[in-house]
Amino acid sequence: MCECADALRLKKLNMCNNKNPGKLPGFFNFEPMENGMHENFMRMAIALAESNIEQRLGGPFGAVIVKDGEVVASSANKVVPENDPTAHAEISAIRLACKALGTYNLSGCDIYTSCEPCPTCLGAIYWAHIDKIYYANTKADAADIGFDDHFIYDEMACSMDERKLPFVQLLRDEALPAFKRWQEIG
């Protein structure tokens, strides 16, 4: 297993594990060692988080998606550089994995994320049909440094009229026919 303790961890991991260079251009080429496989994938996610901070690119979050023991995609948080509030590490990695595999269904994939997913990312992980989540830091750790997802989790648990975000229903009668049409053309 690699000894990785600084912002070069990612590079070192690639050097130690890359037996198929160029196999997946733009992504990590990584064949895990049998011992510590999960830990090594998590170290890649952590290294992405560290690298993101050191390069001043965004929040301290990284995620790696693995299928059959190989990395298919990875990303750090890209909210700031991409002006995209949905470009969290997990969602960005999901988008890249789907592009790499040519599908919107990531069944058979696991995700390694440096922090417990926020509600948006957790929902995306379900929609993507990812099999398993490995995480390192907790949402409480994230809250301690100012990333507090708890408000969103609390809001989701409320009924609409109890939420702080106002919800107004309009024109259900005009919207329902689209749903009925969807069923018809199934």
Add this chain to the structure above:
Amino acid sequence: MCECADALRLKKLNMCNNKNPGKLPGFFNFEPMENGMHENFMRMAIALAESNIEQRLGGPFGAVIVKDGEVVASSANKVVPENDPTAHAEISAIRLACKALGTYNLSGCDIYTSCEPCPTCLGAIYWAHIDKIYYANTKADAADIGFDDHFIYDEMACSMDERKLPFVQLLRDEALPAFKRWQEIG
């Protein structure tokens, strides 16, 4: 107010309301009439849903984002054509609005969505700091035609060890330094 009752609703709405053609290339150019402003924005969202079905592009969902009475972005669901499980109508519209406005913060914007948002989209709406949600169909309506978000809402309400999706914690001790470093460089 336009009379719109079929899949051409979108086109008709644009024809009726577009007083500034070309102002926002790629998006709707739409100045709402004073009466029925909210209904007209919702009709655009519904029309996107209808058009998406008729063109066999994806699910029956559409969303429109409005700031100061003007549409800044809109999208139908693009999960299938873009192979992106996160390309729901609301998230796609948020990404386009952020691109149009050059920010990841949509404070001052409202969203009009043809269906009550799923957990992923709802989370994204909070992260984007959108002010208000107008919706037409309910999540129960969506469940009736096979889009059941309830499972995800239920999973989010559970503790990790009660969820059907397995969660495994790894290497928190190695991930925490990135969070501490984030605080240091604040």
